[in-house]
Amino acid sequence: MGGTTLPGEAFLRANLPGYALIDPAQPTKLPLEARDFGIYVGFIFTWLYINAIGRGRAKGMPLFPMLLYLVIFVAVMGADGVNAFLYDLHQNAPVVPYLYAPRLELRLATGLLCGLAFGGIMTPVVNSTLWRDNDTRPVIGTWKQFLGGLGVMAVLFLMNYSEIGLFYWPLAIVTSGATVILIAMINMVFVLSISGKEGSAATWRDALNPFAVAVILALVELGVLSLMRYAVLGTTVLP
Amino acid sequence: MVGIQRLKIAAWIAPAFLLALVAVFVVAPWSMTDKLQSVCFGI
Numbered sequence: 001m002g003g004t005t006l007p008g009e010a011f012l013r014a015n016l017p018g019y020a021l022i023d024p025a026q027p028t029k030l031p032l033e034a035r036d037f038g039i040y041v042g043f044i045f046t047w048l049y050i051n052a053i054g055r056g057r058a059k060g061m062p063l064f065p066m067l068l069y070l071v072i073f074v075a076v077m078g079a080d081g082v083n084a085f086l087y088d089l090h091q092n093a094p095v096v097p098y099l100y101a102p103r104l105e106l107r108l109a110t111g112l113l114c115g116l117a118f119g120g121i122m123t124p125v126v127n128s129t130l131w132r133d134n135d136t137r138p139v140i141g142t143w144k145q146f147l148g149g150l151g152v153m154a155v156l157f158l159m160n161y162s163e164i165g166l167f168y169w170p171l172a173i174v175t176s177g178a179t180v181i182l183i184a185m186i187n188m189v190f191v192l193s194i195s196g197k198e199g200s201a202a203t204w205r206d207a208l209n210p211f212a213v214a215v216i217l218a219l220v221e222l223g224v225l226s227l228m229r230y231a232v233l234g235t236t237v238l239p
Numbered sequence: 240m241v242g243i244q245r246l247k248i249a250a251w252i253a254p255a256f257l258l259a260l261v262a263v264f265v266v267a268p269w270s271m272t273d274k275l276q277s278v279c280f281g282i
Contacts, residue, residue, distance in 0.1 A: 026273060031275045031276050031278060031279040032279050032282060036279075036282055040282075080244075140271065172272070172275050173275065175275070175279065176274075176278040176279055178276040179278055179279050179282060205250060205254070208254050208257065209251035209252075209253045211242075211257075212253035212254065212256050212257055215257065215260070222278065222280075222281055222282075223281075224281070225280075225281025225282065226277070226280040226281035227281070228281065229280060229281050230280075
């Protein structure tokens with residue numbers, strides 16, 4: 001992202017002190033590629049959206065037809081990923097078939113749909129393990145709420161796909177934060193279950209204790225994954 | 240009394256830890272781009 005030439009951008013860059021700091025002059029890669037961006041950032045924004053519509057502590061799964069759509073979204077992302085893998089294999093072994101040439105916009109869109117699915121499915125799992133409140137409502141209970149979630153993903157799609165430099169820092173910071181938070185939330189479910197403290201948090205302050213432990217575990221896990229990648233690929237930049 | 244004081248201190252450990260983590264990340268002596276990239280390096 002960045003290095004864009006929107007109307008007036010050159011003028012602002014030349015005359016507004018500090019503008020170059022918030023809008024990279026050279027194209028700069030986000031911390032994650034399009035599909036992973038969609039999964040992690042899509043997840044965190046779905047979680048924020050669920051909180052914004054007042055279902056932040058709801059423990060019920062999305063209603064059946066919506067849950068089915070979410071499962072289909074994961075499958076669609078998986079299918080696009082398998083096709084991209086087959087396409088890569090095809091470059092070296094033409095006998096390997098593939099359906100279509102991978103496209104960045106499909107990669108981003110299917111990643112975001114998967115992020116929406118992760119948010120919709122994981123949030124009630126985390127809430128059931130964490131909160132004392134017995135809010136049994138589904139996290140996504142109406143089609144209006146479901147379409148609202150899709151709308152949030154559409155905005156994220158446009159922000160990323162536009163490659164406008166002004167969005168670089170907000171999206172880069174959210175991407176790295178979402179990576180730690182998503183892994184920490186999965187860890188937190190295990191931390192609470194193993195320590196036998198399910199349903200013990202009444203306030204956000206109570207929730208911070210298991211979350212802090214989960215963040216430590218997430219940092220260790222991310223560190224191990226980084227070491228594994230470094231051992232295999234070094235600092236090679238992936239396409 | 241001592242027990243209540245301990246509980247009061249314990250309530251601050253997690254938020255203080257998380258804030259310290261963010262503060263260390265922000266002031267660490269590398270470029271912010273590199274630091275953000277490094278978090279996701281293994282993904």
